[in-house]
Amino acid sequence: MLAFSKYHGCGNDFIIIEEWHQDLSRLARKLCHRTTGIGADGLLAVTRKPCTMRIFNSDGSEAAMCGNGLRCFVKYCIDQGMAESEISSIETKAGKMKVMDISHDPFSCTIDLGKPDCKASSMAIDTTESTFMHQKLFVSDRLLSLSSVFIGAVHTVLYMDDIGIASMDSLGAQLCSHPIFKDRTNVDFVRVMDEHTIELITYERGVGITAACGTGACASAYIAVRDGKCVSPVAVLLPYGKLIVDVGDTIRLKGPAVKIAQGYWQEY
CATH class of the missing domain: 3.10.310.10 (Diaminopimelate Epimerase; Chain A, domain 1)
Incomplete structure (x- = not known):
């Protein structure tokens, strides 16, 4: 069985896992299915040291980055007891993202997404x-x-x-x-x-x-x-x-994240 948590940021929902032993693209398609899986817009696969997040869309394609997913990831790390200093910088496929202004009740945080590229x-x-x-x-x-x-x-x-x-x-x-x-x-x-x-x-x-x-x-x-x-x-x-x-000079995004559920998924 696979341990999971589920979070949403303004309705954009994600399944979060830390340990996996199979193809993440295939796993995302199965877990995110709204009828036969848990149901979500995306799957976040995370590691703690270094603090890294990979995101897969519900169709199994991998995205470079996700602003709502990052906030959900930060909230997940806080819920897991990680210190704010440990999650001040998150590695993604789009580069390192800076986390700041974390508030706890209710939860919100700001992500610095860097400079926009118009080329x-x-x-x-x-x-x-x-x-x-x-x-x-x-x-x-x-x-x-x-x-x-x-x-x-x-x-x-x-x-x-x-x-x-x-x-x-x-x-x-x-x-x-x-x-x-x-x-x-x-x-x-x-x-x-x-x-x-x-x-x-x-x-x-x-x-x-x-x-x-x-x-x-x-x-x-x-x-x-x-x-x-x-x-x-x-x-x-x-x-x-x-x-x-x-x-x-850079783009900063502030918003909430909410924990929905946690449990275990058993493949059938």
Whole structure:
């Protein structure tokens, strides 16, 4: 049997394991299945020394980084009795992430995600332009204006005033797998509420529509500030909570994490 814990950050839920003896991609698909498994958006596989986190989406693909997953990981480490100094820096596929401003009741923390990267070549986008900002793409009978940035993961942001979840799911899937994005992309649907507030729905690569996406919140806030639509800090409103993004020399993400359950999984 495999010991696990389950956490969520603003509705973005993760299964966390420390010891495993099989292929993590296969394990993620089995554990994250909403009907035949435990059910989650992703699997976090962690080691303590050094403090390292790997994340696998529910389809088994490995992601470089996840903002909500990082906060859940920090909360897990606190619950396991690790000192805050031990988790001040976390190794990920996207590099070392700095953890700060840990509060305990209720839990929240801030993750410094580093500098955004707007180079199209860094994101494997098939374009002759150096960046992919305000680029026009015709998809599903819509002429869309898209902007992409890498903040721990590739995100493509578009502003939408009136669109339903079903339409976002369909459009997100088409954009995620569009040939111009050679490694696929996460898709962020943003509605600007005021200069300090946006609403966000994210279609995650390898997952689909999710209740929250930390790197998506950072990407959306960064693009909104860059476009002059918002001023930092930006509150990102999500179906199950709120994240705060500070856009400066680096991108800082603040938000909660909650423990849902723990137990043992027995493969059948």
